[in-house]
Amino acid sequence: MNPRLAVYETATLPLSYPGFVCILPNCYNKFMVKSIFVSPTKLTGIEDSGANHLIIVDIGLNEKIWGRFKKLKMDLSISVNAFGPDGCPANPEAKQKLFNKIQKALEFKPKEIWIDHFRFDGHWEAIKRDKIPEIHLDCRWCQGKNRAAVLENTAREIMSLVAGRCLTGYFAVPFKSEDLPELNAILGQKHDLIGKIFDLSSPMLYHQMINKPPIYVSDYVEWLANRTQKPVLPIVQIKSMPDDLEDTITEKEVTTVFKEAIKKPSLGVSFFYWTHALEKNKTGIIKKLFTSVH
Numbered sequence: 025m026n027p028r029l030a031v032y033e034t035a036t037l038p039l040s041y042p043g044f045v046c047i048l049p050n051c052y053n054k055f056m057v058k059s060i061f062v063s064p065t066k067l068t069g070i071e072d073s074g075a076n077h078l079i080i081v082d083i084g085l086n087e088k089i090w091g092r093f094k095k096l097k098m099d100l101s102i103s104v105n106a107f108g109p110d111g112c113p114a115n116p117e118a119k120q121k122l123f124n125k126i127q128k129a130l131e132f133k134p135k136e137i138w139i140d141h142f143r144f145d146g147h148w149e150a151i152k153r154d155k156i157p158e159i160h161l162d163c164r165w166c167q168g169k170n171r172a173a174v175l176e177n178t179a180r181e182i183m184s185l186v187a188g189r190c191l192t193g194y195f196a197v198p199f200k201s202e203d204l205p206e207l208n209a210i211l212g213q214k215h216d217l218i219g220k221i222f223d224l225s226s227p228m229l230y231h232q233m234i235n236k237p238p239i240y241v242s243d244y245v246e247w248l249a250n251r252t253q254k255p256v257l258p259i260v261q262i263k264s265m266p267d268d269l270e271d272t273i274t275e276k277e278v279t280t281v282f283k284e285a286i287k288k289p290s291l292g293v294s295f296f297y298w299t300h301a302l303e304k305n306k307t308g309i310i311k312k313l314f315t316s317v318h
């Protein structure tokens with residue numbers, strides 16, 4: 025058995041799906057993952073959210089706050105930011121910064137560590153006619169390098185660093201490589217490669233933001249699970265993004281997306297994020313959906 029998964033229980037159950045067989049850690053077999061992405065400082069009402077899993081941003085996280093999270097009796101994971109607009113993934117200094125954040129997150133003994141922005145920069149959320157704006161141009165670190173190979177190596181280094189102390193996932197840019205060649209060549213996020221190295225993935229299926237219908241959510245989870253052969257936990261939006269847009273996502277739409285998101289082979293669903301739910305008075309919608317399923 026994969027030692028990384030042995031941190032939980034030894035029994036595993038194959039998750040079967042036409043053309044897809046995946047060994048799930050046992051901890052995921054009993055219940056659907058009902059997850060919320062949270063900031064450690066905006067937690068009003070989280071205890072009544074119906075969630076059984078939280079993904080907590082590492083910024084501002086400390087022992088005291090972690091202690092409060094532990095009292096919630098939910099599965100706790102930590103999200104760390106990898107590479108931003110000024111951090112080329114091929115720059116050893118940027119990489120070391122990420123490794124330091126992972127080391128720090130490991131001290132809290134989370135169930136999972138989630139790597140955010142694990143890609144060369146590019147504003148994929150603002151995709152227009154299949155073109156990604158603000159892409160990272162060749163710099164002194166990445167010039168002449170295969171970007172997907174750079175991230176593949178870093179993913180392996182991260183797995184060695186974590187060394188089975190928790191599971192490691194990454195947030196996936198929610199496009200298919202056949203639809204968007206830039207995904208591999210420019211962002212370097214080749215799901216076939218890195219998705220097989222990490223333990224699990226969370227595609228950022230902010231459907232409205234990328235102009236896709238709700239059905240794209242389940243379609244994409246199936247595509248990604250087939251590519252990675254690993255568990256997939258989709259993350260979906262609760263309000264219109266970016267922030268300057270008027271919120272046009274209704275309860276009916278959130279419900280439709282939720283139902284698409286939890287279809288097999290999905291592990292469950294994660295909402296992005298609690299701060300948005302508080303801001304738009306939508307925490308009740310999340311609670312209603314989470315308590316409607318087991």
Ligand SMILES: [Zn+2]
Pocket residue numbers: 112113114160161162163164165166167
């Ligand atoms: Zn570069």
